Amino acid sequence: MNLTLYVWKQKSKDQPGELVQYDARNVSPDMSFLEMLDVVNEGLIRENNEPIAFDHDCREGICGTCSQVINGIPHGPQERTTVCQLHMRNFKDGDTIYIEPWRAKAFPVIKDLIVDRSAFESIIQSGGYVSVHTGGVPDANAIPIPKEDADISMDAAECIGCGACVAACPNGSAMLFTAAKITNLAMLPQGKVEAKKRVCMMTEEMLNQGFGNCSNHYECQAACPKGIKVSFIAKLNREFTKAVNIFSEPGE
Amino acid sequence: MILDGKSPSGPLAEKWDRRRQELKLVNPANKRKYKIIVVGTGLAGASAAATLGELGYNIEAFCYQDSPRRGHSIAAQGGINAAKNYPNDGDSIYRLFYDTIKSGDFRSREANVYRLAQVSNNIIDQCVAQGVPFARDYAGYLDNRSFGGAQVSRTFYARGQTGQQLLLGAYSALSRQIRAGTVKLYPRSEMLDIVIVNNEAKGIIVRDLVTGRIESFAGDAVCLCTGGFANVFYLSTNAMGSNVTAAYRAYKKGAYFANPCYTQIHPTCIPVSGDHQSKLTLMSESLRNDGRVWVPLKKGDTRAVKDIPENERDYYLERKYPSFGNLAPRDISSRSAKEVCDEGRGIGASGRGVYLDFADSIQRLGEDTIRERYGNLFEMYERITGENAYRQPMRIYPAPHYTMGGLWVDYNLQSNIPGLFVLGEANFSDHGANRLGASALMQGLADGYFIIPYTIADYLARTEPGNITTEHEEFGHSREKIASLTDKLLSIKGDKTVTRFHYELGRIMWDYVGMSRSEKGLNTALEKIPALRAEFWKNVRVTGQGHELNQELEKAGRVADFLEFGELMARDALERNESCGGHFREEYQSLDGEATRDDQNFSHVAAWEYKGADNAPEMHKEPLEFENVELAVRSYK
Numbered sequence: 001m002n003l004t005l006y007v008w009k010q011k012s013k014d015q016p017g018e019l020v021q022y023d024a025r026n027v028s029p030d031m032s033f034l035e036m037l038d039v040v041n042e043g044l045i046r047e048n049n050e051p052i053a054f055d056h057d058c059r060e061g062i063c064g065t066c067s068q069v070i071n072g073i074p075h076g077p078q079e080r081t082t083v084c085q086l087h088m089r090n091f092k093d094g095d096t097i098y099i100e101p102w103r104a105k106a107f108p109v110i111k112d113l114i115v116d117r118s119a120f121e122s123i124i125q126s127g128g129y130v131s132v133h134t135g136g137v138p139d140a141n142a143i144p145i146p147k148e149d150a151d152i153s154m155d156a157a158e159c160i161g162c163g164a165c166v167a168a169c170p171n172g173s174a175m176l177f178t179a180a181k182i183t184n185l186a187m188l189p190q191g192k193v194e195a196k197k198r199v200c201m202m203t204e205e206m207l208n209q210g211f212g213n214c215s216n217h218y219e220c221q222a223a224c225p226k227g228i229k230v231s232f233i234a235k236l237n238r239e240f241t242k243a244v245n246i247f248s249e250p251g252e
Numbered sequence: 253m254i255l256d257g258k259s260p261s262g263p264l265a266e267k268w269d270r271r272r273q274e275l276k277l278v279n280p281a282n283k284r285k286y287k288i289i290v291v292g293t294g295l296a297g298a299s300a301a302a303t304l305g306e307l308g309y310n311i312e313a314f315c316y317q318d319s320p321r322r323g324h325s326i327a328a329q330g331g332i333n334a335a336k337n338y339p340n341d342g343d344s345i346y347r348l349f350y351d352t353i354k355s356g357d358f359r360s361r362e363a364n365v366y367r368l369a370q371v372s373n374n375i376i377d378q379c380v381a382q383g384v385p386f387a388r389d390y391a392g393y394l395d396n397r398s399f400g401g402a403q404v405s406r407t408f409y410a411r412g413q414t415g416q417q418l419l420l421g422a423y424s425a426l427s428r429q430i431r432a433g434t435v436k437l438y439p440r441s442e443m444l445d446i447v448i449v450n451n452e453a454k455g456i457i458v459r460d461l462v463t464g465r466i467e468s469f470a471g472d473a474v475c476l477c478t479g480g481f482a483n484v485f486y487l488s489t490n491a492m493g494s495n496v497t498a499a500y501r502a503y504k505k506g507a508y509f510a511n512p513c514y515t516q517i518h519p520t521c522i523p524v525s526g527d528h529q530s531k532l533t534l535m536s537e538s539l540r541n542d543g544r545v546w547v548p549l550k551k552g553d554t555r556a557v558k559d560i561p562e563n564e565r566d567y568y569l570e571r572k573y574p575s576f577g578n579l580a581p582r583d584i585s586s587r588s589a590k591e592v593c594d595e596g597r598g599i600g601a602s603g604r605g606v607y608l609d610f611a612d613s614i615q616r617l618g619e620d621t622i623r624e625r626y627g628n629l630f631e632m633y634e635r636i637t638g639e640n641a642y643r644q645p646m647r648i649y650p651a652p653h654y655t656m657g658g659l660w661v662d663y664n665l666q667s668n669i670p671g672l673f674v675l676g677e678a679n680f681s682d683h684g685a686n687r688l689g690a691s692a693l694m695q696g697l698a699d700g701y702f703i704i705p706y707t708i709a710d711y712l713a714r715t716e717p718g719n720i721t722t723e724h725e726e727f728g729h730s731r732e733k734i735a736s737l738t739d740k741l742l743s744i745k746g747d748k749t750v751t752r753f754h755y756e757l758g759r760i761m762w763d764y765v766g767m768s769r770s771e772k773g774l775n776t777a778l779e780k781i782p783a784l785r786a787e788f789w790k791n792v793r794v795t796g797q798g799h800e801l802n803q804e805l806e807k808a809g810r811v812a813d814f815l816e817f818g819e820l821m822a823r824d825a826l827e828r829n830e831s832c833g834g835h836f837r838e839e840y841q842s843l844d845g846e847a848t849r850d851d852q853n854f855s856h857v858a859a860w861e862y863k864g865a866d867n868a869p870e871m872h873k874e875p876l877e878f879e880n881v882e883l884a885v886r887s888y889k
């Protein structure tokens with residue numbers, strides 16, 4: 001099939017960008033979306049033009065590097081699928097496709113479709129861990145954990161940190177990302193010890209980094225390639241309320 | 253030269269303790285005076301950087317992705333081994349050790365493998381303490397599954413995303429140290445050279461992938477944790493950016509490269525669908541717990557699955573290896589798949605594929621159980637192929653996946669260059685000629701959490717901290733060399749793209765240095781690779797500039813190294829006149845087609861020393877001595 005692409009081109013962070021038109025010819029339905037872009041890029045290079053810069057690495061939907069808004073939807077039209085796993089059988093001959101980077105205040109564009117997601121790093125660094133040193137820990141089976149709790153923890157831990165939730169949110173909020181980490185740890189006995197401090201630190205850092213607030217649009221859940229649920233945001237809010245109530249007791 | 257692996261003496265079970273007693277320590281107050289450079293933040297690098305940071309050393313950590321959480325360890329699906337024996341099914345440290353040595357076809361160092369099995373249990377404890385949500389049973393205890401090459405259930409897992417969860421655990425420990433200020437992280441940074449001063453590793457040269465600036469970093473020791481080189485085949489299950497560059501450039505600075513021909517071709521990947529293919533996707537080996545591998549008995553049988561009756565199907569693994577069946581080790585399963593396809597019994601449009609069939613398990617256990625165990629893998633399969641594996645068997649074919657070879661290290665994980673330590677897949681140490689499933693994650697974390705913290709101290713304790721800075725002339729030389737390499741790549745302005753060269757190299761490697769090798773084929777590769785390399789340096793086209801984000805330039809540097817490294821692989825494969833593990837030489841097989849080792853002449857590690865661009869590399873041998881296991885013919889029948 002043949003397609004018309006409009007791709008966001010931007011030389012660097014400080015320069016203005018624009019949508020540029022490209023043709024993608026002889027695209028096979030078995031190609032992944034990124035393989036389609038590879039073919040376009042090979043053509044551009046042969047004609048001595050700059051290829052389109054985009055982030056990608058594992059190409060199997062797990063590293064969270066790929067990050068493109070396709071026809072207005074982060075990661076494109078297929079539910080629960082990253083761009084690298086999106087296949088061209090989801091498009092048809094003659095389609096026009098708009099490809100843009102994540103757009104959010106906290107994720108400045110570096111080049112073309114590549115954005116800077118270091119704000120996510122700061123959120124994790126502010127408390128997304130259990131403060132345990134290597135060594136000197138109890139046997140792994142010392143504390144049984146109800147399967148249901150472990151499963152919920154794992155549901156949340158499946159987040160790949162791609163940032164689609166932020167790109168989808170009209171407020172550019174990182175609530176789903178932050179909530180996933182909070183829930184992952186709060187469901188486990190190992191994470192409970194520091195739960196209160198963690199939720200305060202991480203939500204504060206989220207705001208410091210320029211992410212917006214949540215006003216219940218649920219666009220994040222719809223865009224998430226891993227199906228992370230907004231109910232985790234409720235969990236975050238609950239953890240936060242619990243923490244703040246304690247922290248505001250006399251003496252705190 | 254005969255290399256010494258420096259294994260401790262004494263009984264196997266006491267070697268590691270004994271070594272730990274012998275190793276020097278660094279006083280707590282002095283630790284912060286030492287700077288350690290850690291290149292790579294996958295499982296090996298993140299666990300090392302975090303642990304060394306906790307101990308109080310000053311760490312600088314580098315990765316080429318925008319976050320440590322994206323290192324390719326993230327993609328490991330199936331699980332991680334440990335000798336916990338929770339299921340009470342007969343496992344022990346010795347058995348895990350023995351399975352690993354045997355799976356490696358008796359081509360690894362006994363003492364290293366035993367230590368790996370010993371610390372395996374600590375890893376699981378550590379990960380649980382970090383909040384890794386491993387799979388559990390209804391009583392709340394950790395669950396295990398079986399993996400290829402083992403008859404016990406010792407593999408811990410987190411759905412089909414074990415690597416992801418372990419890496420997120422190590423990443424969280426690393427993030428905590430970044431916050432604490434002991435680790436400084438440099439993401440989107442590619443190491444392009446190692447700096448050696450007075451024969452000791454004292455720093456690295458890095459290209460900032462955003463600005464293109466070439467920068468120097470000095471340290472008291474360097475740890476390379478840069479992963480494997482399966483991308484030499486162009487198509488592999490590795491990430492697009494996985495490379496040999498860091499290891500290869502260390503090799504060019506004098507570090508020995510051990511057993512480069514030992515590569516693992518994983519039996520269960522999604523077959524190639526066309527020329528546009530950019531990478532191959534693994535379907536976890538754990539699927540072989542419940543899937544049965546088969547092809548039609550008849551050649552060229554194009555009937556639909558439902559039209560092929562049971563007695564016209566060949567469940568060839570169950571037939572040939574009745575005691576391990578579908579869980580036969582990887583090298584054997586892969587080669588068997590190639591054999592049946594070579595016989596003309598392969599399935600799918602290209603004839604390069606076999607079925608992995610879940611029909612029996614679905615009937616026995618119900619679709620829900622299968623979905624619970626492998627749901628995400630079935631979904632991934634459907635996204636890529638458009639086929640529903642609950643209704644029809646998966647189509648699979650072997651693909652390059654893991655590289656047992658790597659930089660040579662002694663028992664302390666130190667290369668032949670003092671101060672240069674190599675961890676994780678980037679070293680050669682523990683897997684011999686074929687890695688046992690679910691033990692790469694174990695090795696990466698063993699190296700980073702539990703081994704390097706002890707062994708690096710021994711080196712540092714003998715070193716004056718901070719005695720070399722980036723002002724040293726070696727840094728200047730190295731920077732100039734890298735800058736001129738960049739200029740050269742950009743100035744060729746030929747008419748073939750970097751990817752095209754990579755593709756062509758991959759074809760040569762797959763055809764002649766792949767699943768089965770022969771003297772004739774290897775000699776062909778040794779002619780074709782230098783010719784392709786010569787063409788690359790005349791005719792490659794790299795667009796853009798050096799001082800900007802330039803993905804074509806990044807690729808070009810990596811492919812340039814693969815074009816040299818491929819030759820080293822072929823040379824090593826040619827030199828090893830035996831078949832062992834993943835290295836199958838057609839000349840050396842038994843009547844029934846099994847690999848035939850030659851313990852008399854090849855029970856050694858082959859470690860290659862670079863001798864300059866115009867000279868052949870020199871091979872050094874480390875003899876492998878087995879005090880505790882008897883070298884046996886590896887049988888899975």
Ligand SMILES: Cc1cc2nc3c(=O)[nH]c(=O)nc-3n(C[C@H](O)[C@H](O)[C@H](O)COP(=O)(O)OP(=O)(O)OC[C@H]3O[C@@H](n4cnc5c(N)ncnc54)[C@H](O)[C@@H]3O)c2cc1C
Nearest residue numbers: 292293294295296316325330331443479676677690692693
């Ligand atoms: C698809 C797949 C599934 C697997 N499943 C399993 C499994 O179930 N069980 C198991 O035990 N093993 C499995 N393995 C193997 C295992 O995942 C790897 O061997 C292991 O994770 C490697 O870890 P590492 O830390 O050595 O390297 P990696 O995780 O690959 O990390 C390499 C690091 O080095 C950095 N780097 C590389 N080059 C440079 C450079 N030049 N400059 C700067 N930084 C650089 C990268 O940025 C990255 O941070 C699997 C492998 C694959 C590919």
Ligand code: FES
Nearest residue numbers: 057059064066084
């Ligand atoms: S490239 Fe890794 S998730 Fe898409």
